[in-house]
Amino acid sequence: MTGTGGRRRRGCTGGVPHWPVPVHHPGVSLPAPVPSPARDRRRPVFSRLYARISEGMDAEGLGELRSELLAPLSGRVVEVGCGNGRNFARYPSAVTGVTAVEPEPHLRGLASRAAAGAPVPVTVVPGTAEALPLPDAAFDAAVLCLVLCSLPDRAGGLAELGRVLRPGGTLVFLEHGLAPTRRLRAVQRVADATVWPLLAGGCHTAVDPVGLVEQAGFEVTALRRLRFPDSRVPLPAAPHVLGAARRPA
Numbered sequence: 001m002t003g004t005g006g007r008r009r010r011g012c013t014g015g016v017p018h019w020p021v022p023v024h025h026p027g028v029s030l031p032a033p034v035p036s037p038a039r040d041r042r043r044p045v046f047s048r049l050y051a052r053i054s055e056g057m058d059a060e061g062l063g064e065l066r067s068e069l070l071a072p073l074s075g076r077v078v079e080v081g082c083g084n085g086r087n088f089a090r091y092p093s094a095v096t097g098v099t100a101v102e103p104e105p106h107l108r109g110l111a112s113r114a115a116a117g118a119p120v121p122v123t124v125v126p127g128t129a130e131a132l133p134l135p136d137a138a139f140d141a142a143v144l145c146l147v148l149c150s151l152p153d154r155a156g157g158l159a160e161l162g163r164v165l166r167p168g169g170t171l172v173f174l175e176h177g178l179a180p181t182r183r184l185r186a187v188q189r190v191a192d193a194t195v196w197p198l199l200a201g202g203c204h205t206a207v208d209p210v211g212l213v214e215q216a217g218f219e220v221t222a223l224r225r226l227r228f229p230d231s232r233v234p235l236p237a238a239p240h241v242l243g244a245a246r247r248p249a
């Protein structure tokens with residue numbers, strides 16, 4: 001995979017540095033964040049709504065999928081768009097540290113609280129997927145969980161993940177995407193063109209996560225398609241993929 005030097009943002013543009021106070025874990029060193037301009041994406045209504053509904057979704061089965069997603073990970077992990085930190089409690093002990101990036105300030109605050117109670121060291125930093133404030137090749141693994149659908153520049157975000165992952169590093173993803181049936185795809189197109197992105201924090205449903213991961217140069221090594229929630233009438237965001245991919249060495 002080639003580098004993405006054009007996308008890197010280094011050096012403050014001035015103003016107040018926008019770093020969080022990391023949660024301290026004696027003896028553990030995480031890759032140091034690279035200073036970058038603050039990139040807050042405020043979604044005051046969505047963030048509060050998501051903080052509430054994500055608990056219920058986890059209880060309905062999403063929590064188990066999160067555990068399945070994270071189980072194979074080890075070493076230094078970057079999680080992009082961590083939201084309120086619902087994954088943090090589920091990292092396996094083989095993970096030596098997590099750097100979690102979140103652009104929405106309310107969710108980031110909740111994530112910082114979740115980080116304090118996590119079983120592995122977690123540091124939450126502001127930033128966007130498209131301009132990760134992190135050094136090159138610093139991580140063994142990356143996590144994308146329900147995030148690609150919300151990115152304004154999905155290819156840019158995946159290129160950034162390729163930059164911060166070491167060669168041979170692992171990307172795991174749990175994402176919703178394109179429906180398998182024409183009928184539900186038609187519903188997705190209508191939803192995307194109308195209320196869905198407004199209600200769901202910029203999310204779009206007719207997205208092809210696996211195609212995007214492959215186009216970014218990753219090799220998909222595991223893939224499971226599933227429906228969540230598994231309701232009788234499928235919702236536009238019900239078709240999901242849970243998988244893993246490798247950054248070529």
Ligand SMILES: C[S@@+](CC[C@H](N)C(=O)[O-])C[C@H]1O[C@@H](n2cnc3c(N)ncnc32)[C@H](O)[C@@H]1O
Binds near residue numbers: 083087101151
């Ligand atoms: C549906 S939530 C998922 C949150 C979390 N990953 C989880 O599994 O619960 C989507 C998340 O993507 C974040 N997001 C939106 N745009 C982003 C961007 N450009 N870069 C990184 N994260 C972004 C949102 O702030 C939100 O936290």
